[in-house]
Amino acid sequence: MDASGRKRIVIVGSGVAGSILAYGLRELGNVEVICLERATAEDHAEAGTGLNVGPNAIKALRLFQPELAALLEAESLPWLTWRISLTNGRELMNLPLSKVADNPGIRIRWSQLYALLRRPVQQHVRFGTEVTAMRYARAGEAGPIVVETIDRRTGRTVIDGVDLLVAGDGRYSRVRETFLGRPQPQFLGVCIFRLLIETARPDLVDDYEQWFNGPNRLLAFRIPGNATYIAGSFPILPDEDVPAEAKRPDVLRALYTPADGAPSAQCAFMIDAICNRVSEIHWARLQEAPAEFCDSNRRILLLGDAAHPMVPTLGQGATQAIEDACIAAAELRAAFADGVDGNITAALEKIEQRRRARVEFVVDFSRDATDTMLAGADPVSGSLAKTQPDFLARLVKLYRDVPAA
Ligand SMILES: Cc1cc2nc3c(=O)[nH]c(=O)nc-3n(C[C@H](O)[C@H](O)[C@H](O)COP(=O)(O)OP(=O)(O)OC[C@H]3O[C@@H](n4cnc5c(N)ncnc54)[C@H](O)[C@@H]3O)c2cc1C
Structure with missing residues (x-):
């Protein structure tokens, strides 16, 4: 004391x-x-990536800390839908979150989230x-x-x-x-990489979407400040680091290009962005404990x-x-x-x-x-299963059953 x-x-x-x-x-x-x-108060200011924060976090904040919820919602974009397609453009799922959640989630820049949460408590923080x-x-x-x-x-x-x-x-x-x-840590045998580009093409990438070519997955959404967050994943051996060769632009391009060689306009935009900025990518492996x-x-x-x-x-x-x-x-x-x-x-x-x-x-x-991202996965049957009652019931539990105030 x-x-x-x-x-x-x-x-x-x-x-x-x-x-x-x-x-x-x-x-x-x-x-x-x-x-x-x-970190100092200035760190993270330019760095970062994008985050989609689930509807359940916003629901919890509205219940427990409504001023913080209002602050975050005012400074972010709403996360309203979850769409899954193949990289050739075939749509597999298009879920309005209102079907499974009581309110939208948000899309925000990581550095912005930190700045908004730290500002009201700065007199308590020793940076x-x-x-x-x-x-x-x-x-x-x-x-x-x-x-x-x-x-x-x-x-x-x-x-x-x-x-x-x-x-x-x-x-x-x-x-x-x-x-x-x-x-x-338990590794799942999947590599995930993340990239933030200071370009927005809302005609191509806006709300939260995922695209599969086999188990290789792209994920992207627009965030405030005319930026686009792109994350890619592909299977690797569970007990090995991401192979250096997998980080080459030609290898990455091949991972997401469909067999007929013609990615959708959305995927062509993301594949070009990734391959032109390989040095800016952050790499990690999926793990839990x-x-x-x-x-x-x-x-x-x-x-x-x-x-x-x-x-x-x-x-x-x-x-x-x-x-x-x-x-x-x-x-x-x-x-x-x-x-x-x-x-x-x-x-x-x-x-x-x-x-x-x-x-x-x-x-x-x-x-x-994560089933559709593992080696040998079939993204078509796996994604279609995510439109079925069992998966949707779990989403309802995830997004709606937040702890009571
Ligand atoms: C690139 C990336 C993308 C992600 N995307 C999403 C997403 O879309 N949606 C989502 O919900 N989650 C996402 N996550 C996960 C999410 O960022 C983390 O789960 C979340 O930040 C965890 O919050 P936390 O408060 O536990 O830790 P953090 O937010 O990581 O905060 C830990 C803090 O502790 C400080 N710290 C650490 N060690 C010390 C020390 N020894 N002394 C003093 N300070 C210390 C750090 O500087 C940091 O500020 C993502 C993570 C990453 C890395």
Whole structure:
């Protein structure tokens, strides 16, 4: 706790989950909220890519943090439809999201999402501050948790008396590794690459769409600022890195060009964009790891990618980070309401109770929906199956069954 007796909550990472949690806790009088972010306030400003944030995240924000929902909806484009075609132009699915969701999702630039979420909590965030070590307090230290940081301007700092440490530090979470061990990633045998181009052709690419040539998939949508986000994927061996040869323009062109050599106008636009900008592409492999929410002492809370790294197939990474942060803020606010000396242990147990089944459903669904991207997959039968009642019922559960406020 701090010198005036307030409980001290330290959030590592002012990303999606960390910023929203800080926002949700900012007005508690009996809690000091410190958010530590290794990026400076200016980092990410130009960088980034596009995100489609699911209707369920917007629904959760409207319920729990309506001002943030309004802010994001005002600065983004609505995600209204999900269309799947072959790269030769044959349409397989065209789903208005209104059939399975209560409201649209959004399309936004990643750097813009961070900027919008960080601005309202900037007085709580120490930018340019990297958490380098953490521990349960040793004898003689003020506990229960001690955090060491390197600040770009002031150097090494120790923050002690931390009552609750929150891992909002993303997929390669140092907090999770320190207190719960490094999670063992499972690779699905699919490479995914991402590119943002500062060109928009809304006549060709506008709302969220996917195109298949065999299991090789393109995905794209327009985002604000006259830009287009393009992501490609193709199967690789599960236990190997992306082969260098696969990153060559001629190889990429061949992956998405249909057998008759004539891609649709939409796909020709994307294939040219990819092949002309190979050096700007970000490469990754689809992977996931088991979900964990807290340590056995109930002093460490994991949120977002730190808690449940999942495959990005359904665009649920940031979306679930938003759901997590909404619930965590609500439970911690309840624990500290009316000047009560909050029971952190009980709050963490409640958060895990409210999140585990929902998150495991989303992780499993995201993996299952990757079926058409695996080696040997048939995208025609696989995509047509996504128009059938079973898949649509799971989408309804995903997009509508957000936790109640
Ligand atoms: C290229 C790309 C595209 C994606 N597309 C989508 C999509 O379309 N839809 C979707 O829902 N999800 C998408 N995701 C996933 C999504 O971005 C993540 O799931 C989401 O950002 C997770 O939020 P988070 O708050 O857990 O972590 P992050 O948003 O990753 O935030 C972690 C923060 O912690 C900081 N940090 C890390 N370590 C430290 C440290 N030691 N000290 C201090 N600070 C630290 C980082 O700088 C960062 O600001 C995408 C991811 C990538 C990489």
